[in-house]
Amino acid sequence: MITMLIDDLDKRVMADTGGRTSQRWATSRRGLRGLDIGRRVRVWQRQDHASAKPQGIWRRTGAMFLAVAAMLVVAVIARAEYDPPIATLVTNMLQSAGSDRSVILCENQDGLYQGFRTGPKQGGYELTDISLDMRDANESRDRTINAGLYHREGYLITKVTDLTRRRLDDFALNAWQAPENTYLEPDADYYFLLNCGAGYADDNVAQFATTYSFGEDLEGREGWSLHNYLGLRSAGGTTWARDPNKTLRIRVKGRPSPHRAYKTEIISTPANGRAYRYGENIDIALTFNTDVY
Incomplete structure (x- = not known):
């Protein structure tokens, strides 16, 4: 359902821009490495932020929040399905x-x-x-x-x-x-x-x-x-x-x-070496059955 909402928002923004500006997609492919439950979360980003319409900005912001919500849902599912077995x-x-x-x-x-x-x-x-x-x-x-x-x-x-x-x-x-x-x-x-x-x-x-x-x-x-x-x-x-x-x-x-089933690690590096920018991939890994301190 979250993916469908994001797709719908993308189509509306495309209609507003009329194809005059360029677009770029960022895809997180590796995701939850080691647990084989990777999810692809698509976040739409326009490069010309300065010329974006206010309405388009709000819609893109909504799409971004939905994408974050999707990643949180994936994390909850991972915890529910990958607790150590009895x-x-x-x-x-x-x-x-x-x-x-x-x-x-x-x-x-x-x-x-x-x-x-x-x-x-x-x-x-x-x-x-x-x-x-x-x-x-x-x-x-x-x-x-x-x-x-x-x-x-x-x-x-x-x-x-x-x-x-x-x-x-x-x-x-x-x-x-x-x-x-x-x-x-x-x-x-x-x-x-x-x-x-x-x-x-x-x-x-x-x-x-x-x-x-x-x-x-x-x-x-x-x-x-x-x-x-x-x-x-x-x-x-x-x-x-x-x-x-x-x-x-x-x-x-x-x-x-x-409560100590796995630890989460960020395994990617920001492109500029300091901080992640909007639309940039952030790859994380969950190490199963490892103590979290």
Whole structure:
């Protein structure tokens, strides 16, 4: 629609000038290099500004503003379409299988947690969900099983948010969804903890798969790792212990913080070496998935 409006304005100005003056078109062709979403924005310019009619000046000014608006729309579209995709941040699902761990997901009963450490990406990461490998579950199909996400800094452990799941499915990956805008700091330790509150039946037993391997699968992002132990709490207990021989089979998904998805650079040079003039090309490049400081 913007291009059609610019074309219409061009035709009107051409009719006013009667072809007596020369015209020049400036076209930005390279545009958003690296993202393959280049847009051609045409800006009409007359060379004889001194002899331009006032009406023609206003129309050309309108065309210029429309062209600028078109470039802003392109930038918004680029941001919407080229945020980093959601992917696996860390997982050990492909590691060798260990024994199942049975827990009673009820207040003052069993509990378990698995820790992980985030990567070094400045700007942090957005968390979307955390999945566990469920083997079997009893009386859990119609219940909401909450899990807590905790952040540890030294000896200080603080709760970040609750992740939710409506039901538990047998012999499948069960994903707990994080609320929108859940962000993780870089190079930080977090814990995914199942420790349900009041109102859950005592027979709400679930079996989770574990692994004896402390390695991570290659599909995770650089710098991410899982803690090499499983955290446990026995029924009626108030303290948490560690099982140093196994970890939960877990998958953490998300992406680098979208607010640091790319940086914008001007890669062209003004013709006079100092400043861009009206109608002159300005080429920019968006570097995908690069920190912006």
